[in-house]
Amino acid sequence: MPRIEPPVTPLAEPYWDATRRRELVAQRCDACDRFVWYPREVCPGCLSAELDWAPLAGTGTIYTFNVMRKPGNPMMGDDVPYVVALVDLDEGIRMTTNVVGADGSLRCDQRVRVDWSVELSDGRRLPVFRVTDD
């Protein structure tokens, strides 16, 4: 599946480097003890700039999803239908992603686990998710 390949900004470099090792990480604010998604300069809870990178379990719950019948960009024209979802990770952050391998029974609040099957041209990976049984 060809993708829009986002630039590696200095801010997000640790995130992308981790994806090369199939590890999901996010920033964590020491001051107010929360994870932050997406990568940014300061914590949106307390404005602290003391953000460290911390590993995520890679598990979560589908908050909501759709089924794209029309591609979101021309590169994905051959990939429809595909599922875009907002996934609530167990660490308390919500990310936009895809749910892969889904059948017609997908629903909100289903449990999902990270899947590393999507590789970009430079070896980075885009974390997508797959429904789990638990």
Added chain:
Amino acid sequence: MITETAAVLCSVVARWRRPPQEDLETLVPHPLRAAAAIVGAVDAVSPDGRLGRSDAQLEVEMIRGALDDAGLTIADVDCLMTTNGMMGSLELGERLGVRGRFTDSTMTGGSSFEVHVEHAAAAIAAGLCEVAVIVYAATPRGGKNPFAGGGPGIGGQDSALFQWDLPYGLGLPAASYSLAAQRHMHDFGTTSEQLAQIAVSFREWAVKNPNAYHQDPITIDDVLASPMVAEPLHKLDCCLVTDGAGALVVTSAERARDLARPPVYVLGAGTAHTHGMSISQMGDVTTTAAAVSGPQAMAMAGIGHGDVDVVELYDSFTITALMTLEDLGFCAKGEGGDFVSDGRLGPGGVLPTNTNGGGLSYTHPGMYGMFILVEAVRQLRGEGGDRQVPGAEVAIANGCGGVLSCTSTIVLGTEATR
């Protein structure tokens, strides 16, 4: 983080909760209430969706038309407001020979023009300017980016949207709105049939509007049979892509009384936003910022829901209209589906809504908020023709821009309600 965002939003809502009626009666009216009025309003659309002029030509044409409508000239204008382009209002002023003493290039997507009316009213009430012109023109059918004006586009490669959403194929606006619709259905049992009824009701109005893009009636089955764009939204749940332009003139209540047209007073205003272009950052995707901007605007105006004769709201998608009605308090959260299903939004219904046909059937050049205000003015002036709501005295105009990101609510009223 998400729950806390929601908690913050709730506390803001609580802060702006409408005071009890007895308190309202003893309160001094808000200084913004009826301090300013819209005195000129025009738009340009075409049944075939094309205008065949450049954005720059349309801007000038609209400004001239709105000033003629108001009985004012360009020499009276001391404030320009526009979203188009980089430093848009300055560049427009240079082209028109206007030197402003207040200005606003605020860009909040589709709600920009409601925000402009709010800012114009506030500036006029504070004596910062006297005659503000707000203008918009976009020609996507002519191949132009409807948000750029003459300037660069929005959303560079280092934007959050580009980095964290677009790689997952969330490009179409319908993609984000379908995520909201899915969760609304999950939480409240809202159905595709209920959403379709909104498109049907707005089309009933468009049938009465000779300038509407779509003028043939549709049924719920037609909506459900139209192709899926982003499940659960069908093509007929989605707004049009047409050319369109419009302008408004706002001035002080005092000056408005001497002008050509009956003043349409700005009785209340409120603006609120929850996120930028990443819907993953919205928090509860079933509640828009209209839950904040609506109560604030209505409290400022000193009106209740029963006082509202006509509603003009942003229908980028049917789900946008449904959630907005809930958030403005016309029904409880989650009850929007039942609320709209008796056709009450259409002609002859108890809550006439989107009387021009809306973004779903009238016009939608990328930012529909201008047409919301123009139609509200027409209704309050009694210029609605076949679609006129008899005796309309109070209108709510609610813009919604971004991806459910920013709402701005304007309460408008006639001389009788000032």
